[in-house]
Amino acid sequence: MTSLPEDPKRLIREDDRDTAVQRLQDAYAEGHVSHEELDERLHQVLIAGTHGALASALDSLPARSAGTTSTIAVAGGRIQRRGVWRVPRFLKVESAFGRVHLDLSRAVIEHAAVDIELQLGTGRAKITVPRDATVDFEDLRTGWKDSVYRNRRHSHSDGPRIRISGTMGFGRLKIRHARR
Structure with missing residues (x-):
């Protein structure tokens, strides 16, 4: 899996957004985030325009195993x-x-x-x-x-x-x- 690019100002593609949504859903299913936190982070992902904004919505999630x-x-x-x-x-x-x-x-x-x-x-x-x-x-x-x-x-x-x-x-x- 490719990780997010180093340049936080780079614009995101739809597949980057889809990957972030899937990662949040997986974190919720594994019990790492609450339902309220999931809603808040999904909103951040859906309005994000750059990789920096996308990364902030994924901060503090555990690394993929x-x-x-x-x-x-x-x-x-x-x-x-x-x-x-x-x-x-x-x-x-x-x-x-x-x-x-x-x-x-x-x-x-x-x-x-x-x-x-x-x-x-x-x-x-x-x-x-x-x-x-x-x-x-x-x-x-x-x-x-x-x-x-x-x-x-x-x-x-x-x-x-x-x-x-x-x-x-x-x-x-x-x-x-x-x-x-």
């Missing part, structure tokens, strides 16, 4: 997930020399947003997302080849938001929407 990120790692070889599988909220994929294929088209996605962090050396990665998903990979840094993604013209906004971040060395990332 380390167990909320699932990691798949191999030195070489292939990482492949397809068919019916449960996608965690935060997924970290690490491979030094292998190929990665994540097929989310039939996966169980229980969250409105899924953060996938790629840490890849060489090799290529292919991610198939559900038809109605929206994809954001602005935070992905590539060393050699550009990522390949064609945005859907008739994208439905009710699908999950897939955010891809991290670093790719000499491989190429190809993202496509499922056909059905």
Whole structure:
């Protein structure tokens, strides 16, 4: 998961606001904030325009536990997930020399947003997302080849938001929407 940027004057995006709302809801469900405090902080998040204002609404919340990120790692070889599988909220994929294929088209996605962090050396990665998903990979840094993604013209906004971040060395990332 990417944290809030260092620049508190930077304007927030809607997915930053959504992440903050989810974090507050999780804190309430875990008993870290009262109902009144949740209402007050949600109001702050909804009217926030900058990361500084957003951060002040999240102050004093406990840090996310380390167990909320699932990691798949191999030195070489292939990482492949397809068919019916449960996608965690935060997924970290690490491979030094292998190929990665994540097929989310039939996966169980229980969250409105899924953060996938790629840490890849060489090799290529292919991610198939559900038809109605929206994809954001602005935070992905590539060393050699550009990522390949064609945005859907008739994208439905009710699908999950897939955010891809991290670093790719000499491989190429190809993202496509499922056909059905």
